Amino acid sequence: MAEQKRIDQPTGTETVGHEWDGIEELNTPLPRWWLWTFYATIVFAIGYVVVYPALPGLTGATKGVFGWSSRGALAETMEAEGARKAPILSAIAVTPIEQLPAKPELMNAAVQGGAAAFRTHCVQCHGSGASGSKGYPNLNDDDWLWGGDLKTLEYTITHGIRNPDEAETRNSLMPAFGHDGILTAPQVQDTVSFVRVISGQEKQSASSRRGAALFEANCAVCHGPQGKGMREFGAPNLTDGIWLYGGDRETLTQTINNSRRGVMPAWRGHLSPTTIKMLAAYVHSRGGGEATPPPAPVETAQAEGGAAPAAAPAN
Amino acid sequence: MNSMNDITDSPLGVYQKRKAVFPKQVDGPFRRFKWLVMAVTLTIYWVTPWIRWDRGPHAPDQAVLIDLANRRFFMFSIEIWPHEFYYVAGLLIMAGVGLFLVTSAVGRAWCGYACPQTVWTDLFQHVERFLDGDRNAQIRLDRAPWTASKVWKRMRKWAVWLLISFATGGAWIFYFADAPTLQHAFWTGQAPFVAYGTTFVLTMTTFILGGFMREQVCIYMCPWPRIQAAMTDEKSLIVTYKHWRGEPRSHGKKRAASDEAHFGDCIDCLQCVQVCPTGIDIREGPQIGCITCALCIDACDKVMDQIDRPRGLIDYATELDCEREMRGEAPVPAIRRLLRPRTLVYFGLWCAIGVAMLFALGTRARIDIAANADRNPEYVRLSDGSIRNAWLIKLRNMENRPREMTIALEGLPGARMWKESDTRESAARSITVEVPADQVLKEHIYVVAPAAGSAREDFAFTVQAGGDGGEKARDAESFVRPEESE
Ligand code: SF4
Ligand code: SF4
Numbered sequence: 007m008a009e010q011k012r013i014d015q016p017t018g019t020e021t022v023g024h025e026w027d028g029i030e031e032l033n034t035p036l037p038r039w040w041l042w043t044f045y046a047t048i049v050f051a052i053g054y055v056v057v058y059p060a061l062p063g064l065t066g067a068t069k070g071v072f073g074w075s076s077r078g079a080l081a082e083t084m085e086a087e088g089a090r091k092a093p094i095l096s097a098i099a100v101t102p103i104e105q106l107p108a109k110p111e112l113m114n115a116a117v118q119g120g121a122a123a124f125r126t127h128c129v130q131c132h133g134s135g136a137s138g139s140k141g142y143p144n145l146n147d148d149d150w151l152w153g154g155d156l157k158t159l160e161y162t163i164t165h166g167i168r169n170p171d172e173a174e175t176r177n178s179l180m181p182a183f184g185h186d187g188i189l190t191a192p193q194v195q196d197t198v199s200f201v202r203v204i205s206g207q208e209k210q211s212a213s214s215r216r217g218a219a220l221f222e223a224n225c226a227v228c229h230g231p232q233g234k235g236m237r238e239f240g241a242p243n244l245t246d247g248i249w250l251y252g253g254d255r256e257t258l259t260q261t262i263n264n265s266r267r268g269v270m271p272a273w274r275g276h277l278s279p280t281t282i283k284m285l286a287a288y289v290h291s292r293g294g295g296e297a298t299p300p301p302a303p304v305e306t307a308q309a310e311g312g313a314a315p316a317a318a319p320a321n
Numbered sequence: 322m323n324s325m326n327d328i329t330d331s332p333l334g335v336y337q338k339r340k341a342v343f344p345k346q347v348d349g350p351f352r353r354f355k356w357l358v359m360a361v362t363l364t365i366y367w368v369t370p371w372i373r374w375d376r377g378p379h380a381p382d383q384a385v386l387i388d389l390a391n392r393r394f395f396m397f398s399i400e401i402w403p404h405e406f407y408y409v410a411g412l413l414i415m416a417g418v419g420l421f422l423v424t425s426a427v428g429r430a431w432c433g434y435a436c437p438q439t440v441w442t443d444l445f446q447h448v449e450r451f452l453d454g455d456r457n458a459q460i461r462l463d464r465a466p467w468t469a470s471k472v473w474k475r476m477r478k479w480a481v482w483l484l485i486s487f488a489t490g491g492a493w494i495f496y497f498a499d500a501p502t503l504q505h506a507f508w509t510g511q512a513p514f515v516a517y518g519t520t521f522v523l524t525m526t527t528f529i530l531g532g533f534m535r536e537q538v539c540i541y542m543c544p545w546p547r548i549q550a551a552m553t554d555e556k557s558l559i560v561t562y563k564h565w566r567g568e569p570r571s572h573g574k575k576r577a578a579s580d581e582a583h584f585g586d587c588i589d590c591l592q593c594v595q596v597c598p599t600g601i602d603i604r605e606g607p608q609i610g611c612i613t614c615a616l617c618i619d620a621c622d623k624v625m626d627q628i629d630r631p632r633g634l635i636d637y638a639t640e641l642d643c644e645r646e647m648r649g650e651a652p653v654p655a656i657r658r659l660l661r662p663r664t665l666v667y668f669g670l671w672c673a674i675g676v677a678m679l680f681a682l683g684t685r686a687r688i689d690i691a692a693n694a695d696r697n698p699e700y701v702r703l704s705d706g707s708i709r710n711a712w713l714i715k716l717r718n719m720e721n722r723p724r725e726m727t728i729a730l731e732g733l734p735g736a737r738m739w740k741e742s743d744t745r746e747s748a749a750r751s752i753t754v755e756v757p758a759d760q761v762l763k764e765h766i767y768v769v770a771p772a773a774g775s776a777r778e779d780f781a782f783t784v785q786a787g788g789d790g791g792e793k794a795r796d797a798e799s800f801v802r803p804e805e806s807e
Contacts, residue, residue, distance in 0.1 A: 033378060041791055107742070110742065113742065123694060134697060135695075135697030135698045137697070137698035137701070144698075144701065146701040146709075147696060147701045147702060147703055147704065147709075148703050148704050148745065149703070149704040165468045239362055246704035246705065246706065247702055247704070247706045247772075248702060248703075291741050291742075291765075293701065293709060293741070294701075294703075296744060297744050297746065
């Protein structure tokens with residue numbers, strides 16, 4: 007490898023001086039446009055360091071001449087977004103939840119907002135499609151333990167289920183019939199047979215006929231004489247095809263032996279009443295929502311006394 | 322730094338340095354045709370956005386409008402929705418086939434007359450001639466030192482160019498918004514930033530491409546010449562120098578001193594070269610730089626008139642004709658040269674696409690339904706054992722008035738449906754909604770059907786506008802049930 011610089015005749019350009027098998031490399035200078043672009047990037051970089059926060063120091067980075075920062079920009083965006091949403095949020099806040107459906111615009115906004123809140127707070131248990139899983143109710147269906155109208159949903163979300171720290175929580179206790187020795191193991195099996203008969207999974211048998219009596223004595227108080235459930239106690243309907251934990255023999259045996267006591271957090275205090283209202287609207291919109299029952303006469307009188315002036319012109 | 326120039330100037334240089342082109346003024350039938358095309362195309366470009374077209378209260382009254390925000394394309398009485406983009410695709414294909422047709426018939430005529438680059442370059446050159454004088458004056462001015470007078474002349478030329486460029490770039494944005502409104506907003510500083518940005522970019526590209534790059538665009542930057550060159554064959558009419566008639570060329574004393582008969586008709590006056598907007602010498606044979614503008618024909622015909630020789634030393638001719646002429650046979654009539662299988666096939670194709678699109682436009686429905694099944698969850702078992710699926714249904718009302726539409730179930734016996742905003746109590750076989758003018762209405766719909774049935778049962782959503790006899794559309798879907806094993 008000879009190191010001999012020379013001028014290449016045809017091109018008039020100096021070679022770099024290396025030679026491999028008779029092939030030489032021309033020392034062609036960088037194109038001017040390339041150099042100028044390069045210098046421009048340097049100037050740009052310096053400008054960038056001056057204008058934006060860039061150099062780290064002990065107490066933080068340099069501020070940049072305009073004091074811009076991505077955190078600041080984010081805060082501004084969030085504030086603007088908050089201001090944009092404020093009117094509709096406050097309208098939702100002052101509207102009683104059962105009146106939302108009458109105002110499609112508010113209802114729509116509530117459902118959207120509820121969907122967003124749901125993705126943050128509820129999907130962990132109820133799943134992203136709100137279809138639940140074993141032990142966590144499917145919110146798309148029309149089977150409600152405690153009721154599926156807007157007002158009830160709002161109450162459930164606010165106070166939770168069997169929440170130990172919440173005085174007004176939804177509460178119900180099913181005895182652990184086997185564990186506590188109320189029923190013997192064969193009796194539990196008979197009850198299971200009966201439940202599977204009324205839910206259409208098994209045919210009548212001697213066992214189920216024995217179970218019928220046991221059911222009437224022990225279970226009908228909460229689940230109703232026909233096993234159709236009672237919402238006051240959050241007692242599930244045992245005659246439909248929907249099971250929170252499962253309708254097979256094994257699961258039912260476990261349920262009756264040990265009872266089930268699912269807990270849902272009370273969201274009061276964690277989420278604003280408006281967010282809870284929006285969550286209820288979203289859950290209601292999933293297809294199983296029920297119409298709000300007409301209020302009892304006494305309640306109507308109260309509501310009219312309190313909210314009539316505000317509500318009347320709006321309708 | 323100097324060695325850069327050494328390379329480009331050296332005999333082995335890779336790059337040819339640009340030679341400035343100062344095309345000379347010329348007159349003749351082709352030049353006049355070029356004027357006409359220029360006038361027509363520029364008028365179309367500048368006037369179109371200002372044509373009004375009354376579409377009633379719910380739609381814009383601009384005849385040609387690309388409404389990006391609402392994703393509509395309006396063209397007189399035709400309105401194209403994004404899902405009908407195939408009409409635009411069809412137009413583009415027609416433009417392509419049309420280009421094939423023109424090219425296979427008469428060479429790069431698109432380049433020579435109608436291409437925006439050509440039109441604006443031509444316009445700029447007229448400005449240049451008007452301000453600085455014709456070719457020779459321009460060359461003199463170009464070589465002259467930078468005196469005050471030259472600076473003034475350059476400034477005034479660039480100013481006029483910039484003005485034209487601004488009018489060009491500015492006109493573009495009017496295709497995308499209501500022209501009078503945008504015009505007002507533009508001058509009062511209230512137009513959206515994108516309007517100013519677009520105007521600026523197009524002004525600068527017009528200024529640079531039309532004023533400075535000119536033939537460089539046609540020769541080096543544009544991909545069309547390569548494609549178009551492949552489209553021409555020995556039967557295409559292209560601008561040709563008839564060398565068997567012109568050669569050997571000579572001029573001046575040499576020609577006068579000897580026997581005229583030794584020489585061809587070309588007197589080497591270089592008129593054809595001087596008028597050429599791409600600065601080439603057509604006498605060197607067909608070449609990629611030629612945009613078939615035929616200005617050299619105009620120039621040479623004049624010369625032939627002066628020296629009393631027949632016109633057409635440079636002429637529109639096919640290669641086959643040239644061969645015939647060289648053998649002394651009569652040329653084929655122009656009409657026979659144009660009507661040949663290849664052009665006829667292109668023409669037939671072009672017409673077929675056009676007719677098909679017209680037919681489709683005439684019979685297209687102005688109503689549409691598109692259903693999108695929920696997949697999370699796919700189905701829900703309800704407490705009475707029935708199964709529920711959900712769909713997001715989009716109803717398109719493509720007319721300029723609000724219309725009532727009825728969605729109904731076709732098939733799926735026993736099924737009923739209700740809107741998300743209602744509850745199951747209102748479930749029915751059909752739902753009637755009002756869809757606003759020119760809009761898409763989205764409805765989340767729940768469909769409940771008995772549990773008995775196949776895991777995937779085919780059915781369809783139908784939609785009908787107004788009462789009986791209204792427009793109809795349907796969308797085939799399947800209803801999903803849990804598999805037996807569950
Ligand atoms: S204009 Fe005609 S005569 Fe003159 S140089 Fe060109 S081909 Fe020859
Ligand atoms: S050679 Fe003639 S036809 Fe071709 S570009 Fe030049 S002037 Fe136009």
